[in-house]
Amino acid sequence: MEAANANWNDDRLDRFEERVDRRFEQLDKRFDKLDSRIEAQGAHFDARFDALQQAMVITLASILVAFVGLFATVNF
Helix, strand or coil, X not given: CHHHHHHHHHHHHHHHHHHHHHHHHHHHHHHHHHHHHXXXXXXXXXXXXXXXXXXXXXXXXXXXXXXXXXXXXXXX
């Protein structure tokens, strides 16, 4: 009787293992999709950051030109 119970439990554990493996395969696929989306968002973020940095450099250059013009106007 104990051998039948052990065999029955082993079969259940084997089926459980197969279901867990299938679930993890599905989870891996979902993580792969998520990774590709995150990489795409990272590229988009880099482009926006580069545009912001360019705008800041242009603003700083404009402010410096304005101060040089003001200084030249006051001293001459």
